[in-house]
Amino acid sequence: MDRLRQRADFVAVANGARVNSPAFVLQSRPRDDSGPIRVGFTVTKKNGNAPARNRIRRRLRELVKRLDPVSMQPHHDYVLVGRRDALSRDFATMLDDLRIAFTKPARHTHKGPAKTPANRPSKAPSKAPSKARSERRGPTPGRAPATSRKPD
């Protein structure tokens, strides 16, 4: 599992699917290459001053570290956007929140499907939107092996 560091990757993930939770927002986007799962963190300035933002990011990072990597989708980029509740919310509860967020079907909140290919980078120009849509629409066939291999 790698960290997400380039600004272009963050912009790409921000246009993807998102799941809301009390302490964070999970954004995700599938990639075409066969690289590892990458996770980034975003804490905006409206969440407080620098120590508060640092603490939010560190708790979110610890959540991802504690979580079983098999519950994430392979070849995906994830971005956790921190909220103010991440400072005070119980850590075990947040861990459950994150686990639910990874298994919950994602949905697009504000981006229309017409805007998505315009914001996509140049690689995989034609088939990227349709593929993302199909994975969003039917989670059960893609996720069935993931749930089956969860016991180990």
Add this chain to the structure above:
RNA sequence: UCAGUCGGCCGGACGGCCGCUCCGGCAAGCGCCGAAAGGCCGCCGGGGAGGAAAGUCCGGGCUCCCUUGACAUACGGUGCCGGAUAACGUCCGGCGGGGGUGACCCCAGGGAAAGUGCCACAGAGAACGAACCGCCCGCCUUCGCCCUUCAGGGCUAUGGCGUGACAAGCCCUCGGGCUCGCCACGCCGAAGCAGCGCAAGCUGCAUAGGCGGGUAAGGGUGAAAAGGUGCGGUAAGAGCGCACCGCGGUUCCGGCAACGGAGCCGGCAUGGCAAACCCCACCGGGAGCAAAACCGAAUAGGGACGGCAAAUGCGGGCCGAUCGCGCAAGCGAUAACGCCGCGGGGCGGUGUCAGGCCCGCCGUCCGGGUAGGUUGCUCGAGGCCAUGUGCAAACAUGGUCCCAGAGGAAUGGCCGUCACGUAUCGUUCGCGCAAGCGGACGGUGCCCUACAGAACCCGGCUUACAGGCCGGCUGAUAUU
């Protein structure tokens, strides 16, 4: 013991599990990611946020631009003196002024007899000095009548005050204000003493009023009223005179200086504001690590070469023309028309064709340069200790140590125990009649710490901060 003042320091501790980042050592697959630059992966050891890392307000180092070295101007900044320093608006030590019983604290502290400007409101007067009240002097007027127990009461003239009407003048923010005249009404209202004279009366003092002057002592206004206090002096007053203080000038002494002290002279002239303009002295080129250097894709531009291709095009040939060379024959070059051969790709449109419109493409290399990567990047005006110099800030010498280097941004996350703080409850002890106060112990809850996160690096300033510790000094009280 209480209250205060100044300075310094800390800013949770220990343990468990799981991680992040940097450095060093060892090992290392012809490994993985990437087009490349470059990056990643193992084990061991070590380091890893602050007193303000903050605000970005000053001063530097460093980098680039520029030549701006100097002078002048403009703009900005600083502003008692001396020292410290790389430098500063910082620090230290003094000086002056102000506050406090005191330790101590505060001061944007050059120039107001270079100039311009301002000083609201209140007040008579706010700057080429002012007369509202008051005090004093001079002149003029006043001191009448009735009752009467001689204590007083009453009436009224001139007059004074108040209110109202009218008229005039001036100012004016056109609402009014001020001054004067006149009329009406109301109110006040002529106390006394002495001398001369038989008396009527006269004169003087006093009273009251008016006019003219003197006066800056006093009242009142104000942030500020033209040196202060006291004595003398005067009609009353006044630096009018004197003493002391203050101020100005000058001489001497002390001090590197700011400045201080003493003497003499001057009766005092110079109100305040320069965080109003201004004057004087000194300082300042600009931008900033997202600086800058190196490496360096894709895409679109630029250049060179090669290939394909070309259609107002290419190739070939003939005739003629022009130009150059040549004595000449002739040779070479040029472009257009005519002749022959060759006729690509795309767009749009149409039932289809004809007709119409547009024109380069590919490869290699070079150069600028973007994303990206690497460097800059932490050994430094460095920390600690000792000695010496100095009142101190600080400096010098010696020894010793290496002490964060991230980059969507590491330095942590989750627990446990303890401490501290705080709230509440219970038990108990001391004092007290009681209410209550103080201490100790235990349980529970809260905060589980305040302010706050390095971003190239230093020196400062400013601001924020739960709680706690130490030391110096001052005042008060108590005891010895």
